[in-house]
Amino acid sequence: MGSQISIERNQNPKPKPDQSHLGFGKYFTDHMFLMDYTKEEGWHEPRIVPYAPLMLDPSAMVFHYGQAVFEGLKAYKTKNDDILLFRPDKNMERLNISNERMNIPPIDEAFLIEAIKELVRVERDWIPVAEGTSLYIRPFIIATEPCLGVRAAEQYTFIIILSPVGAYYPEGIKPIKIHVENKYVRAVRGGTGFAKTSSNYASGLKAQIDAAEHGCSQVLWLDGIEKQYIEEVGSMNVFFKIAGEVVTPALNGSILNGVTRDSIIRLLEEWDVPVTERKISMEELYLAYTNGTLEEAFGTGTAAVISPIGELQWTDKRIVVNKGEIGVISKKLYDTITRIQSGQIEDTFGWTVDVGAIHVP
Amino acid sequence: MGSQISIERNQNPKPKPDQSHLGFGKYFTDHMFLMDYTKEEGWHEPRIVPYAPLMLDPSAMVFHYGQAVFEGLKAYKTKNDDILLFRPDKNMERLNISNERMNIPPIDEAFLIEAIKELVRVERDWIPVAEGTSLYIRPFIIATEPCLGVRAAEQYTFIIILSPVGAYYPEGIKPIKIHVENKYVRAVRGGTGFAKTSSNYASGLKAQIDAAEHGCSQVLWLDGIEKQYIEEVGSMNVFFKIAGEVVTPALNGSILNGVTRDSIIRLLEEWDVPVTERKISMEELYLAYTNGTLEEAFGTGTAAVISPIGELQWTDKRIVVNKGEIGVISKKLYDTITRIQSGQIEDTFGWTVDVGAIHVP
Numbered sequence: 001m002g003s004q005i006s007i008e009r010n011q012n013p014k015p016k017p018d019q020s021h022l023g024f025g026k027y028f029t030d031h032m033f034l035m036d037y038t039k040e041e042g043w044h045e046p047r048i049v050p051y052a053p054l055m056l057d058p059s060a061m062v063f064h065y066g067q068a069v070f071e072g073l074k075a076y077k078t079k080n081d082d083i084l085l086f087r088p089d090k091n092m093e094r095l096n097i098s099n100e101r102m103n104i105p106p107i108d109e110a111f112l113i114e115a116i117k118e119l120v121r122v123e124r125d126w127i128p129v130a131e132g133t134s135l136y137i138r139p140f141i142i143a144t145e146p147c148l149g150v151r152a153a154e155q156y157t158f159i160i161i162l163s164p165v166g167a168y169y170p171e172g173i174k175p176i177k178i179h180v181e182n183k184y185v186r187a188v189r190g191g192t193g194f195a196k197t198s199s200n201y202a203s204g205l206k207a208q209i210d211a212a213e214h215g216c217s218q219v220l221w222l223d224g225i226e227k228q229y230i231e232e233v234g235s236m237n238v239f240f241k242i243a244g245e246v247v248t249p250a251l252n253g254s255i256l257n258g259v260t261r262d263s264i265i266r267l268l269e270e271w272d273v274p275v276t277e278r279k280i281s282m283e284e285l286y287l288a289y290t291n292g293t294l295e296e297a298f299g300t301g302t303a304a305v306i307s308p309i310g311e312l313q314w315t316d317k318r319i320v321v322n323k324g325e326i327g328v329i330s331k332k333l334y335d336t337i338t339r340i341q342s343g344q345i346e347d348t349f350g351w352t353v354d355v356g357a358i359h360v361p
Numbered sequence: 362m363g364s365q366i367s368i369e370r371n372q373n374p375k376p377k378p379d380q381s382h383l384g385f386g387k388y389f390t391d392h393m394f395l396m397d398y399t400k401e402e403g404w405h406e407p408r409i410v411p412y413a414p415l416m417l418d419p420s421a422m423v424f425h426y427g428q429a430v431f432e433g434l435k436a437y438k439t440k441n442d443d444i445l446l447f448r449p450d451k452n453m454e455r456l457n458i459s460n461e462r463m464n465i466p467p468i469d470e471a472f473l474i475e476a477i478k479e480l481v482r483v484e485r486d487w488i489p490v491a492e493g494t495s496l497y498i499r500p501f502i503i504a505t506e507p508c509l510g511v512r513a514a515e516q517y518t519f520i521i522i523l524s525p526v527g528a529y530y531p532e533g534i535k536p537i538k539i540h541v542e543n544k545y546v547r548a549v550r551g552g553t554g555f556a557k558t559s560s561n562y563a564s565g566l567k568a569q570i571d572a573a574e575h576g577c578s579q580v581l582w583l584d585g586i587e588k589q590y591i592e593e594v595g596s597m598n599v600f601f602k603i604a605g606e607v608v609t610p611a612l613n614g615s616i617l618n619g620v621t622r623d624s625i626i627r628l629l630e631e632w633d634v635p636v637t638e639r640k641i642s643m644e645e646l647y648l649a650y651t652n653g654t655l656e657e658a659f660g661t662g663t664a665a666v667i668s669p670i671g672e673l674q675w676t677d678k679r680i681v682v683n684k685g686e687i688g689v690i691s692k693k694l695y696d697t698i699t700r701i702q703s704g705q706i707e708d709t710f711g712w713t714v715d716v717g718a719i720h721v722p
Contacts, residue, residue: 025420025508025509025510026508026510028418028419028420032419051419053416053418054417054421055415057389058389058393058415058520058522059386059389059522059524060415062423063429063501063503064429064499064501064562065559065562065566066429066560066562066563102564103563138420140424140425142424147386147387148387148497148499148524149385149386150562150565150596151566151569152566161419161420163509183551184551185549185551188552188586189546190545190585191545191546191549191552191564192560192564197427197560197563197564198423198424198426198427198559199427199560199561199564202426202427202428202429202553202560203558205428205464205513206462206463208511208512224549224550224586225549225585234511
């Protein structure tokens, strides 16, 4: 299907940024992938074109009613100059789950993976190779129909942009402080918490700023009903190791089904480490802390892979995890996943997908 | 402050649409108002320019993380050719409340009203005059910074667009059927329900489609915690007249503080009709229906002003209100508000604001 994609080359490529100061999502490559949807034609005109501003009518529905979904994954260049994607099928499956919730027409998942591969092949020289760096891939869909009626749009654009990103931990992996959020709610049963839709992020900004004021870099979200059960940390899933068992909140409709989360569960099962998806309350966590059975805590997501948690602030209580150091399992998971992603160790799970050689001149 | 606003005239004005088929939010006028925000300059460069597409980087944060707020109000042309706005101060006050929740920098409210007046003066020939028509005013703010980091943006654009809109009831006011939503949730305490942010609308689309499948035109939203207490109807506030008393859900943080809602409460107080803002459950409503004390029900909002409810479908129960006819109070409220808005009767509340004569050539 790749041959359906037309390619217009950028005649004015940008200079590549310094690989030691990439940060996250600040630099973008020379091309982007676009595809439009209309009710009459369905998804059509897949094309790779020079990276450029989008032109949208001021009444485009995305600006007013927030019909927008996205995904995030990464491409890595191996020592042999191969380019690997990590489980892109899971991201594209989730994109359609998000589409379904937000009333956006679905897209063929195999074609989406082809589109990603083709764009990454075109931009292969943009993939950074310094330790911990990668090419971040951001597919997203926005409602473009120019109309102020409150209803599902009849026109959309699907876009993929690419951003070379730096190592998440340029000075080595370091546990973070977390503020347990008691006022704001990220998501509730019946809402959009399981979908990767723009609104889940804007609504959490205020809590993020509150967390920073408490000297914390992230928020731990509790359930919207009882404000007791743990849901996510910032924009990551969360895991705790308690008395030898690794526990993560079950997918209950308000939690994102993270690709890294799923990979961790499968790795732990492979290693015969007990791992359970279930409800876990702050009371239980605090009790485990006080009786000395809380061994490790970490967030998981595409950006950081593993983000160890050194401390949680819950009302007036403080929970210090593993003396503020990264735990053994956290470190092993981080090393294993990042090495699979970058082709440094064998991928026995079939998770990595080789982008292949460029076949379009 | 109006003199700060630069005006670039559109040299290619569009033909005006047929006033008998305007619909809602489908046609836009020849000009728009723009103003930008940067961290360094604050809100700056207020300008009226020809209506044209917005050019935004594909990484503009609004597309990814949904930082977007909006307002909706109307301008009416009176028989004397004056142009009236209805309570624009309330809308601009609410815009800043929405801004605060969504971490968007506030804007001076008096200046916003001047901006609306100036744009409406420029577009005065676009205001339709047929019965029930008006010029809909849509101020909105979007995060424009090109960055994929999950944080509050540091660049925004404030925009006002105008749309001539048709009569909400071209064939006379007609009660609607409502589906009481039991699966999806619009908002929850600690969320963004009280803010006019884009995400509150996209998340409700699925329920709207479910309602349509039940032969209903709107959704009645229940609270996200117990799914018992009534919150809003579609994108309107809701009122019930029970045993002579008019009841509307209290503003609890998940309900929008509607300008029409507030106007209705004040009119009812003026008329000595008992009106109460409080929690009201579906059980209570159903009981009132079964014992014959449910007299009227209606939604309220800028688009329809009053939308009488003829029937509610709640699980397997049906609640028919006033034999499916518009009630006496509903009709009196509709007539009074629309006549105040269009200058047909005296405005003893000081709600209407005259846009004034154009003072820029």
